[in-house]
Amino acid sequence: MSSVTAVPIAPTKRSYLVWIWVGIVVAIAAAVALAWVGTSTQAVRDSLPNDKFLAANKSQANVIETASGLQYEVLKEGTGASPTEGDVALVMYKGTLRDGTQFDASQQPTPLPVAGMIPGFTEALKLMKKGGKYRIWIKPELGYGAEPRKDQQGREVLPANSLLVFEVELFEFMPQAQFMQMMQQQQQMGGGMPGGPPPGAEPPQGR
Incomplete structure (x- = not known):
């Protein structure tokens, strides 16, 4: 009779799982924050008077x-x-x-x-x-x-x-x-x- 030998994977500790989920949540929050900052910055620029808009625009790369x-x-x-x-x-x-x-x-x-x-x-x-x-x-x-x-x-x-x-x-x-x-x-x-x-x-x- 033949048998299959499986290589066991060590179980992940609960503390590691917690840190993994914390990292995922932080990454998502950072992405949302960056998107909001970019959108809000553009909205602020669009609401400026023409001269102030141009002054801000001139500083762009x-x-x-x-x-x-x-x-x-x-x-x-x-x-x-x-x-x-x-x-x-x-x-x-x-x-x-x-x-x-x-x-x-x-x-x-x-x-x-x-x-x-x-x-x-x-x-x-x-x-x-x-x-x-x-x-x-x-x-x-x-x-x-x-x-x-x-x-x-x-x-x-x-x-x-x-x-x-x-x-x-x-x-x-x-x-x-x-x-x-x-x-x-x-x-x-x-x-x-x-x-x-x-x-x-x-x-x-x-x-």
Whole structure:
């Protein structure tokens, strides 16, 4: 008759079990506390006036502030030259308020006249390089100021003194004269201008 010899495992002492459970409880409590601190810190920052929010935001890692007060973070560094005010830039973008409410977004790469945007957006485009992606914070003085923005139906799109947050990816840019020539050729061939209304372009309401 054959038999199976099992290697016995020493029983765990009750005191060890207690310490194991204490450790688990402490770890869970610490994780919950960290999540709460992170959430509450963000909530506190979101409730601050614009100037204090920007002062706090500037202290975040990788956030850069320019002389004008524009703040940006490089999410992906591009290469080569940067657009000038005489160029048209081909970008993807998403615009939100400080609380994350989205008010605008491109559905496809959209051509934007660099000089035709709100000041903060223009400045940011001139900092970017082809292939780059930035997150930018535009204070009201570099955006739409104290005037609320409304759409064509009269609905408020942006409250007065809105601080705007954009994620912008730059695909390409070219001189405006070259772009206009391309558009004329497309129109002659039955095409049109790609993309929708640009964010921050003047003077359309709601942008």
